[in-house]
Each structure stands twice: as structure tokens, then as C-alpha cells.
Amino acid sequence: MSKPSRELIDELRREKIERAKQMGPIDRILAGPDLFDYACWTTMLGIHSQNPGITDAQALNILRERLAKREKREQMEITP
Amino acid sequence: MNSLEGAKLVIDALNKLGISYMLVGSMSSNLYAVPRSTKDADFLIETDDRIDDLQDKLKPQFRMDPQIGFETKLMTTKYVFLMTDSAFKVEVFLLSQDDHDQQRFARRMKQSQDGRTIFVPTAEDVIIQKLRWARQKDLADVADILDVQGDDALNFDYIYTWCDKHQTRELFDKIRTSDELR
Incomplete structure (x- = not known):
């Protein structure tokens, strides 16, 4: 697959910015957890697929562990 | 209850309890930028006098981590609320003595839409x-x-x-x- 051109990247970014400008203030704020729900839903499907037979509660624990690891990595990136 | 409903619950609880607060972190930057996924909601509160009331109001959808945290950059207390049905987390920071923390809280603004109000930087x-x-x-x-x-x-x-x-x-x-x- 070829690398997307700078023009295409810029165009997609302009579209995202225009969409953001058209949203209401609270909608923009609440888009964060809404997008997170979608990300979790797809990740949970993956966790279930990798671990057949586990319960939703067990899958949620695995998801929490993954997020905790990610948070730790983000914290380590902090500049002094 | 999903993360979106959880976030609304916390915002409404802070407003109903009359707690002086402000949304901070990634959710607040979503207001001014291109919205992105956020795994937690961060709030700054003026005092923690009513933290127990907030805890009661958020039950049973959230449980408060019994271990009170400490935010080292601003040197302040942090309360963590974990959602029971989702990986979403809410962190409530006590307003610190840091000059900019004080100023941004004093300059906070009210945003409203569809009957819901949020205080933001x-x-x-x-x-x-x-x-x-x-x-x-x-x-x-x-x-x-x-x-x-x-x-x-x-x-x-x-x-x-x-x-x-x-x-x-x-x-x-x-x-x-x-x-x-x-």
C-alpha cells in the first residue's frame, strides 16, 4: 500500500477540524467517553476472540490491565 | 452503564451537589480541539468538603479508590472513582496552591447545551x-x-x-x- 500524500493528510485534517467546529460544546466534550466506549467495544471483541470462554467481567479485567500498562507508559514519557 | 453515561452522571452529580468544579484534562481539550477518545474524566474541585457526598451520589455505578492519591506535578490530592461496568475512570483533583492552577480555576467558564451545564477552563x-x-x-x-x-x-x-x-x-x-x- 502506498503512503498517503501530504495533500491527502492535510485534506483529512481539514475535514476533521470542520466537523469539530460544527459540533455543540457539550457534544465535543462528551465525544471523548463516547469514542472510548467504541474503542473498548472493539478491544473487548478482540479479547474474547483471543480468550475463548472467558466472561465479560474477565475480559473487562484484561482490558483494565492493558489500559493501566498504557497509562504507565504515558506517565514515563513526562518531561521533567 | 457505559462510559458516556458515566461521564454525564458525574457532571450532573457535581452540579446537583453545588460543588465548585471545573473539567480539566483531555475532555476539556476536546471542547477546543478535534475530539479524541478519552479513557478518563478529570475534574478540579475547589474544596473536598463534599467528597463523601459525591461518592454516595455516584454509587453503585462508581466506586471510590480507598487509597487517596497524590498528583506530584501540582502537589495536590487526587480522588479516583472507578466505573464498575466499564474501564472508564474519573479523577478528581483538589485545587492546588499553584499560581496557574488558581488562575485557571478563577477564569473558568460555563458551557451549556441541551439542558446540561459544564464548567470548563x-x-x-x-x-x-x-x-x-x-x-x-x-x-x-x-x-x-x-x-x-x-x-x-x-x-x-x-x-x-x-x-x-x-x-x-x-x-x-x-x-x-x-x-x-x-
Whole structure:
């Protein structure tokens, strides 16, 4: 697959910015957890697929562990 | 209950309890930038007098971590509420004595839509705080805010005054002129 051109990247970014400008203030704020729900839903499907037979509660624990690891990595990136 | 409903529950609870608060962190930058997924909601509260009332109001959808945390950058207390049905988390920080923390809280604004109200920092204060944290995602948020808000909507004198105090002017100028980030 070829690398997307700078023009295409810029165009997609302009579209995202225009969409953001058209949203209401609270909608923009609440888009964060809404997008997170979608990300979790797809990740949970993956966790279930990798671990057949586990319960939703067990899958949620695995998801929490993954997020905790990610948070730790983000914290380590902090500049002094 | 999912994360979106959980976030609404916390915002409504803070308003109903009359707690002086302000939304901070990634959710507040979503207001001024290109919205992105956020795994937690961060709030700043003026006092923690009513933290037990907040805890009661959020049960059973949230449980408060019994271990009270400490935020080392601003040197302040942190309460963590974990959602029971989702991986979403709410962190409530006590307003610190830090000069900019005090100022951004005093300048907080009210945003309303469809009958819901949220107190938020100004775009300038979000930028100033993001520059202090300076993680990759914070710098990307700053670039997004600059692009979405546009130069005319921002008070650069105010931003630079704090940048000089925090020694982040060079970083801010780098983002403003970066072809990679903007």
C-alpha cells in the first residue's frame, strides 16, 4: 500500500477540524467517553476472540490491565 | 452503564451537589480541539468538603479508590472513582496552591447545551497546562487547539506570560511553526 500524500493528510485534517467546529460544546466534550466506549467495544471483541470462554467481567479485567500498562507508559514519557 | 453515561452522571452529580468544579484534562481539550477518545474524566474541585457526598451520589455505578492519591506535578490530592461496568475512570483533583492552577480555576467558564451545564477552563488555560505536561498527546492537543480556534480567537499575550513563567515558550513556538504538527 502506498503512503498517503501530504495533500491527502492535510485534506483529512481539514475535514476533521470542520466537523469539530460544527459540533455543540457539550457534544465535543462528551465525544471523548463516547469514542472510548467504541474503542473498548472493539478491544473487548478482540479479547474474547483471543480468550475463548472467558466472561465479560474477565475480559473487562484484561482490558483494565492493558489500559493501566498504557497509562504507565504515558506517565514515563513526562518531561521533567 | 457505559462510559458516556458515566461521564454525564458525574457532571450532573457535581452540579446537583453545588460543588465548585471545573473539567480539566483531555475532555476539556476536546471542547477546543478535534475530539479524541478519552479513557478518563478529570475534574478540579475547589474544596473536598463534599467528597463523601459525591461518592454516595455516584454509587453503585462508581466506586471510590480507598487509597487517596497524590498528583506530584501540582502537589495536590487526587480522588479516583472507578466505573464498575466499564474501564472508564474519573479523577478528581483538589485545587492546588499553584499560581496557574488558581488562575485557571478563577477564569473558568460555563458551557451549556441541551439542558446540561459544564464548567470548563478557557482555551488559553488548556494550552498553558498542556505545555506543562508536554507528553506527545498533549503537544498534539495544543496543535489541534491552535488549528480549530484560529489565531484570532486566542489571547497570545496571556499564553506567553505563563509560558515565560513555566519556561515553555520555546516549546509553544515550535508547535506554532511546526509543519509536522500543524
